Amino acid sequence: MTLDSSYAERNRASIERMRSLAASLTDEELQHPVGEHWTVAIVYAHLAWWDRRVMYVLDMTEESGELFIPEIDIFVNDLSLPLWAAVPPRRAVEIALDEAEKLDRRLAAYPRQLLELIYDYNPRWVVRALHRGEHLGEAEAALAG
Numbered sequence: 682m683t684l685d686s687s688y689a690e691r692n693r694a695s696i697e698r699m700r701s702l703a704a705s706l707t708d709e710e711l712q713h714p715v716g717e718h719w720t721v722a723i724v725y726a727h728l729a730w731w732d733r734r735v736m737y738v739l740d741m742t743e744e745s746g747e748l749f750i751p752e753i754d755i756f757v758n759d760l761s762l763p764l765w766a767a768v769p770p771r772r773a774v775e776i777a778l779d780e781a782e783k784l785d786r787r788l789a790a791y792p793r794q795l796l797e798l799i800y801d802y803n804p805r806w807v808v809r810a811l812h813r814g815e816h817l818g819e820a821e822a823a824l825a826g
Contacts, residue, residue: 684793684800688808692785695810698817699728699781703774706824711770715823718762722770724820725777728813730761732780735806738799739787748798784809 703711703725711722719727734753741749765773788796788807800807 684797684807689789691808691810692788695813696778696781696785699778699813702817702821708770710824713824715820721820721824722768722773723765724816725773726765726768727758728816729777729780731812732784732809735809736784736787738806739791742795742799743792748802750802781809
């Protein structure tokens with residue numbers, strides 16, 4: 682599949698959505714439940730962790746010149762939950778925005794051929810707006826009640 686270059690704009694828009702939501706929330710709202718175990722702040726900590734994972738994929742793929750797929754299963758969310766919950770809410774937002782911005786800059790400058798290998802394996806590793814949007818939507822819905 683050919684990578685559509687609109688991924689960069691979609692990713693940029695997702696960061697703006699992250700920033701806008703965070704700026705509109707009180708510290709209390711950052712602690713608002715999202716589902717059974719998460720809070721809005723945990724959504725941000727989760728996004729930061731997974732953006733860092735993609736950065737690792739980019740690093741290792743570029744280093745080797747071929748697609749690198751880390752062996753990480755979904756259970757990592759459950760194992761990470763206590764750590765994410767311990768991060769102060771505003772700090773979780775700062776970390777998530779910082780990681781998202783770093784990753785998007787890296788994606789924009791990444792070698793196109795290698796980026797397409799990664800995209801073909803998992804579009805969500807390139808179009809970060811997909812993952813970010815999913816969880817921001819959950820947080821917004823929870824806040825709306």
